[in-house]
Amino acid sequence: MEEKIKEILAETGAVLSGHFLLSSGKHSGGYVQCAKVLRFPDKAEVILKPVAEKLKEMKIDKIVGPAMGGILVAYELGRQLGIEAIFTERTDGVMSLRRGFELNKGDKVVISEDVLTTGKSTLETRKVLEAYGAEVVAVASIIDRRGESMLEDLPVISAVSYQFSTYEKEDCPLCRSGMEVVKPGSRTIF
Numbered sequence: 106m107e108e109k110i111k112e113i114l115a116e117t118g119a120v121l122s123g124h125f126l127l128s129s130g131k132h133s134g135g136y137v138q139c140a141k142v143l144r145f146p147d148k149a150e151v152i153l154k155p156v157a158e159k160l161k162e163m164k165i166d167k168i169v170g171p172a173m174g175g176i177l178v179a180y181e182l183g184r185q186l187g188i189e190a191i192f193t194e195r196t197d198g199v200m201s202l203r204r205g206f207e208l209n210k211g212d213k214v215v216i217s218e219d220v221l222t223t224g225k226s227t228l229e230t231r232k233v234l235e236a237y238g239a240e241v242v243a244v245a246s247i248i249d250r251r252g253e254s255m256l257e258d259l260p261v262i263s264a265v266s267y268q269f270s271t272y273e274k275e276d277c278p279l280c281r282s283g284m285e286v287v288k289p290g291s292r293t294i295f
C-alpha cells in the first residue's frame with residue numbers, strides 16, 4: 106500500500122525537489138506539498154484509509170489537526186472514523202483552540218498532521234490539548250519524514266515515510282550551490 110500511496114503523491118505533484126526552508130528553520134532538497142494531493146477528495150480517502158484503519162483499533166473521541174496542514178487530514182480521518190474533527194491555530198505565533206471548539210477532561214484525542222518533520226507543531230498542539238485535560242493517545246500523519254527520534258512517547262501512525270536530507274542553514278550544500286531557497290509553509294516563528 107505504501108508504494109501505491111507514494112505513486113498517488115507523485116502523480117498529483119505533491120513530491121517536490123529543490124531547495125526548501127522548512128517550518129523548523131532547517132533546509133532540505135525534498136518537500137511534500139500535501140495540499141496537492143488533498144485537493145482531490147477521492148485520493149485523500151485512499152491515502153488516509155490505512156491510517157484510519159489503525160486508528161479504529163483505539164477508542165478515540167476527537168481528532169485535532171493544527172492549522173493549516175492538519176485540518177484537511179483531521180477532516181478526512183474524522184469522516185472515515187465517524188468522529189468529530191476540529192483544529193488548533195496560531196494567533197500571533199501562539200497555538201490555541203478557538204472558534205468555540207470544545208474538549209472535555211479525559212477526552213482521548215489524536216493529533217493529525219500532513220507532515221511530521223521535527224514534531225514541533227505536534228508538541229505545541231499537544232500542550233494546548235493537555236491544558237484542557239484531554240489525553241493525546243496518538244499522532245497521525247500522511248508523511249513521516251522525521252530524521253531524529255521525536256515524539257517517542259506517542260504512537261505515530263503515518264501513511265508513508267520519506268527520508269530527505271535536511272541541513273542546518275550554515276551547513277546547507279544547496280545554499281552553497283547558490284540555489285534560491287523557497288519557503289512553502291506558513292509558520293514564521295521557528
Ligand SMILES: O=P(O)(O)OC[C@H]1O[C@H](OP(=O)(O)OP(=O)(O)O)[C@H](O)[C@@H]1O
Pocket residue numbers: 128129171172173174175218219220221222223224225226227289290291292
Ligand atoms: O514537524 P514540524 O517540524 O513541526 O513540521 C511539520 C509542520 O510544518 C508544516 O506546517 P507549517 O507550520 O509550515 O504550516 P502549514 O501547515 O500552513 O504549511 C506542516 O503542515 C506541519 O504542521
Ligand SMILES: O=C(O)c1cc(=O)[nH]c(=O)[nH]1
Pocket residue numbers: 126127128129135136137138139174219220221222223250290
Ligand atoms: O518541515 C516542513 O515544514 C515540511 C516539510 C514537508 O515536506 N512538507 C511540509 O508541508 N512541511
